[in-house]
Amino acid sequence: xxxxxxxxxxxxxxxxxxxxxxxxxxxxxxxxxxxxxxxxxxxxxxxxxxxxxxxxxxxxxxxxxxxxxxxxxxxxxxxxxxxxxxxxxxxxxxxxxxxxxxxxxxxxxxxxxxxxxxxxxxxxxxxxxxxxxxxxxxxxxxxxxxxxxxxxxxxxxxxxxxxxxxxxxxxxxxxxxxxxxxxxxxxxxxxxxxxxxxxxxxxxxxxxxxxxxxxxxxxxxxxxxxxxxxxxxxxxxxxxxxxxxxxxxxxxxxxxxxxxxxxxxxx
Amino acid sequence: xxxxxxxxxxxxxxxxxxxxxxxxxxxxxxxxxxxxxxxxxxxxxxxxxxxxxxxxxxxxxxxxxxxxxxxxxxxxxxxxxxxxxxxxxxxxxxxxxxxxxxxxxxxxxxxxxxxxxxxxxxxxxxxxxxxxxxxxxxxxxxxxxxxxxxxxxxxxxxxxxxxxxxxxxxxxxxxxxxxxxxxxxxxxxxxxxxxxxxxxxxxxxxxxxxxxxxxxxxxxxxxxxxxxxxxxxxxxxxxxxxxxxxxxxxxxxxxxxxxxxxxxxxxxxxxxxxxxxxxxxxxxxxxxxxxxxxxxxxxxxxxxxxxxxxxxxxxxxxxxxxxxxxxxxxxxxxxxxxxxxxxxxxxxxxxxxxxxxxxxxxxxxxxxxxxxxxxxxxxxxxxxxxxxxxxxxxxxxxxxxxxxxxxxxxxxxxxxxxxxxxxxxxxxxxxxxxxxxxxxxxxxxxxxxxxxxxxxxxxxxxxxxxxxxxxxxxxxxxxxxxxxxxxxxxxxxxxxxxx
Numbered sequence: 001x002x003x004x005x006x007x008x009x010x011x012x013x014x015x016x017x018x019x020x021x022x023x024x025x026x027x028x029x030x031x032x033x034x035x036x037x038x039x040x041x042x043x044x045x046x047x048x049x050x051x052x053x054x055x056x057x058x059x060x061x062x063x064x065x066x067x068x069x070x071x072x073x074x075x076x077x078x079x080x081x082x083x084x085x086x087x088x089x090x091x092x093x094x095x096x097x098x099x100x101x102x103x104x105x106x107x108x109x110x111x112x113x114x115x116x117x118x119x120x121x122x123x124x125x126x127x128x129x130x131x132x133x134x135x136x137x138x139x140x141x142x143x144x145x146x147x148x149x150x151x152x153x154x155x156x157x158x159x160x161x162x163x164x165x166x167x168x169x170x171x172x173x174x175x176x177x178x179x180x181x182x183x184x185x186x187x188x189x190x191x192x193x194x195x196x197x198x199x200x201x202x203x204x205x206x207x208x209x210x211x212x213x214x215x216x217x218x219x220x221x222x223x224x225x226x227x228x229x230x231x232x233x234x235x236x237x238x239x240x241x242x243x244x245x246x247x248x249x250x251x252x253x254x255x256x257x258x259x260x261x262x263x264x265x266x267x
Numbered sequence: 268x269x270x271x272x273x274x275x276x277x278x279x280x281x282x283x284x285x286x287x288x289x290x291x292x293x294x295x296x297x298x299x300x301x302x303x304x305x306x307x308x309x310x311x312x313x314x315x316x317x318x319x320x321x322x323x324x325x326x327x328x329x330x331x332x333x334x335x336x337x338x339x340x341x342x343x344x345x346x347x348x349x350x351x352x353x354x355x356x357x358x359x360x361x362x363x364x365x366x367x368x369x370x371x372x373x374x375x376x377x378x379x380x381x382x383x384x385x386x387x388x389x390x391x392x393x394x395x396x397x398x399x400x401x402x403x404x405x406x407x408x409x410x411x412x413x414x415x416x417x418x419x420x421x422x423x424x425x426x427x428x429x430x431x432x433x434x435x436x437x438x439x440x441x442x443x444x445x446x447x448x449x450x451x452x453x454x455x456x457x458x459x460x461x462x463x464x465x466x467x468x469x470x471x472x473x474x475x476x477x478x479x480x481x482x483x484x485x486x487x488x489x490x491x492x493x494x495x496x497x498x499x500x501x502x503x504x505x506x507x508x509x510x511x512x513x514x515x516x517x518x519x520x521x522x523x524x525x526x527x528x529x530x531x532x533x534x535x536x537x538x539x540x541x542x543x544x545x546x547x548x549x550x551x552x553x554x555x556x557x558x559x560x561x562x563x564x565x566x567x568x569x570x571x572x573x574x575x576x577x578x579x580x581x582x583x584x585x586x587x588x589x590x591x592x593x594x595x596x597x598x599x600x601x602x603x604x605x606x607x608x609x610x611x612x613x614x615x616x617x618x619x620x621x622x623x624x625x626x627x628x629x630x631x632x633x634x635x636x637x638x639x640x641x642x643x644x645x646x647x648x649x650x651x652x653x654x655x656x657x658x659x660x661x662x663x664x665x666x667x668x669x670x671x672x673x674x675x676x677x678x679x680x681x682x683x684x685x686x687x688x689x690x691x692x693x694x695x696x697x698x699x700x701x702x703x704x705x706x707x708x709x710x711x712x713x714x715x716x717x718x719x720x721x722x723x724x725x726x727x728x729x730x731x732x733x734x735x736x737x738x739x740x741x742x743x744x745x746x747x748x749x750x751x752x753x754x755x756x757x758x759x760x761x762x763x764x765x766x
Contacts, residue, residue: 121521
C-alpha cells in the first residue's frame with residue numbers, strides 16, 4: 001500500500017468511525033461525515049441521472065436529428081414529447097407559471113397508475129389466490145403418510161392464515177364477534193410473519209456491520225501498519241499520520257467529557 | 268514368509284479382477300470385431316413453427332416430435348440444434364450497425380483525448396521539445412478536422428440503415444437464394460420445443476423482424492457433432508404482435524369487476540349513503556400528535572419514504588400529508604418535509620400549498636417546508652437523522668415506501684423522544700416500524716387511512732369496493748381449495764394468469 005492509498009483508506013476508516021460515533025450522540029465528527037455524504041451523493045446523483053437517464057433515453061435517441069429543427073427531423077421525433085414534459089417541470093421556478101408543471105406530473109402519475117393496476121391485480125391478487133388453492137396432502141395430515149406431518153398441516157395453515165389476515169384488513173365492518181375473532185387470528189399470523197422477517201433482516205444487518213469491522217481491521221489496520229508483516233512498505237510516516245488523526249479523535253473525546261463535567265459542576 | 272504368500276495371493280486376485288473388468292468394459296460382438304461406429308440418427312418429425320401467441324411479436328415457437336433415437340442406442344441423440352434461414356442482407360445490416368457503433372465510440376474517444384492532447388502541446392512547448400509538440404498539434408488538427416465531418420457521416424449512416432431495414436421482408440422472400448442456415452438455438456435430448464425470441468430493437472445483434480418469412484429446420488445431433496440428421500424444413504412463418512394477451516383475460520375481468528364495484532360505491536357515497544370505516548388507531552393519533560407538537564412549540568417531521576410519485580404507497584401518503592398540513596396550518600405549527608425524489612418533492616409542495624389554502628392560511632405557506640435532500644438512500648437517512656437530533660421534532664410521521672432505512676429512522680426518532688406514527692406497504696419493513704414506533708399502519712391500512720381522513724366519496728367508495736373484492740377473494744380461495752381437494756382442478760385454472 002503506497003502512501004496515497006493509505007491516506008484514502010485512512011480517510012474511509014475515519015468516516016466509518018465518525019458515523020459510528022453517532023451511537024454515542026450527535027457530534028461535529030458525525031455532522032462532518034453526514035454533510036460530506038449528502039453533498040457527494042447529491043452531486044453524484046446529478047451526474048448519474050444525466051449519463052444513465054437523460055443521455056441514453058433522450059439525447060442519444062434524438063441524436064440523429066438537428067437542434068435547428070428541434071430534433072423534429074430525427075428518425076424518432078416522438079421522443080421530443082417526454083423531453084418537453086421534462087422541460088415544463090422547470091416552470092416551478094416561476095410563481096406565475098408554476099401551474100404548468102402540474103401537467104407533466106399528472107401525466108406521470110396517470111401512466112404509472114395505469115401500468116400498476118393490472119400488474120397489482122395479476123401479481124398480488126390473482127396469483128396469490130390461485131397459489132392458496134392447493135390440494136391438502138391428507139396422508140401427511142392424518143399422519144399416515146411420510147414422517148413429515150407438518151407438511152400436511154402447512155397447506156391448512158397457509159389457507160386459514162391468508163383468509164384471516166384478509167379479514168383483519170376489512171375496514172367496513174367493526175371487528176366484533178366472529179369477525180373480530182378471525183381478525184385476531186389474522187393479526188397473530190401477521191405478527192408471526194413480521195417476527196420472522198425481523199430476525200432475518202437483523203441477521204443481514206449484522207453481516208453488514210461485520211463487513212465494516214473487516215474493512216477497519218483488514219483493509220486499514222493490517223495493511224497500513226504492517227500487522228503480521230502484511231505490508232512491508234508501511235513506514236514511520238504512516239504511523240505519524242495515524243497518530244495525528246488519533247490525537248484529534250482522542251482530543252475531541254476528552255473535550256466532550258470535560259464539557260460534560262463542567263456542565264455537571266455548574267448544575 | 269506367510270505374509271509374502273498372502274500378498275502374492277491378493278496380487279493375483281487383483282490382476283484377475285482387473286482383467287475381468289476390462290473384458291466387461293469393451294463390449295465385443297460375437298465375431299469379436301471393434302464396437303459399432305456412431306451412425307446418423309433418425310430425424311425429428313412433425314416439426315411446426317408458429318408465431319408465439321400473446322406477445323409483441325419478434326418470437327417464433329417451434330415444436331417437434333422427438334427422434335426415435337432420442338437418448339438410446341449407439342446413435343443416441345444428445346442435443347437438438349435449431350436452424351433458421353437468414354439472408355446475407357441481415358448480416359450486412361448488422362455489420363453496418365457495428366460500423367456506426369464503432370464510429371460513435373471513436374467520436375467519444377476523441378472528445379476525451381482532445382483536452383489531453385492540447386495540454387501536451389503546451390507542456391512540450393514549455394519543456395523545449397518542439398518536435399513532440401508539433402506531432403501533438405498535427406494530431407489535434409486532424410481530429411478537429413475529422414470531428415466536424417464525422418457527426419454528419421454517422422447521421423447519414425444511421426438514416427441509411429433505418430431506411431434499408433424496410434427491405435428486410437423482401438430479402439427474406441428470396442429464400443433459398445442469397446442466404447444461409449444459421450443456428451439460433453439448442454435444446455437437450457428429451458425436449459421437443461424451442462422459442463426463438465429476438466429483440467425488437469433493430470440495432471441489436473439478435474433483432475428478429477416482424478412480418479418476414481422465416482424458415483426453420485431442427486437437427487438431431489449425436490455425441491459426434493458431425494453426425495447428425497436434419498428434419499424437414501418448415502416455413503414460411505411470420506412473427507407478429509398481438510393487441511390482446513389471451514392469457515391475461517382473468518386479470519381483465521377481475522379489474523373490470525373491481526372498477527364496476529368502485530363506481531357503484533362512489534355513486535352511493537355521492538348520493539349521501541353513510542359508509543362505515545372502522546377507526547384506525549394510527550390515524551386517530553395524528554391529531555393528538557399535532558396537538559402535542561403545537562403545545563411543545565416543536566416542529567412535525569413528515570417523511571414520505573423512498574418511493575416515487577408513481578408508487579401507490581406514496582400516493583396514499585400525499586393524502587395523509589394533506590390532512591397533516593391542514594391541521595398544521597390551523598395550529599400554526601412548523602412542518603418539515605425532507606424528500607428523496609424530485610417529483611415527490613414537487614407533488615408534496617403542491618399538496619401542502621393546497622392544504623394551507625384549504626385551512627385559510629395561504630400566507631403561512633413557504634416553499635422551504637418541502638426540500639430535496641439527495642437520491643442516495645443512506646445519505647438521505649443520515650440527513651433526516653441529523654434533522655431529528657438537531658431540531659427535535661415533537662412528532663415524526665413516516666408514511667410511504669421504505670426500505671432498509673426504516674429501522675434507522677424509527678430508532679433515531681425514538682431516541683430523540685418524538686411521538687412516531689408510521690405506515691408502509693413494504694412487508695419486510697413493517698416489523699421495524701412496529702417495534703420502534705408508537706403507531707403503525709400495516710400495509711393496506713395506509714391506503715384506508717387516506718379514505719378515512721379525506722372522507723371523500725371517491726376514496727370511501729373505493730375502500731368499500733376493496734372490502735367487497737377481498738370478500739370475493741376469500742370466498743373464491745376457500746371454494747377453490749375445496750374444489751381442488753375434490754379433484755376439480757379446472758376451477759383453479761379459471762383464475763390462472765398465464766403470462
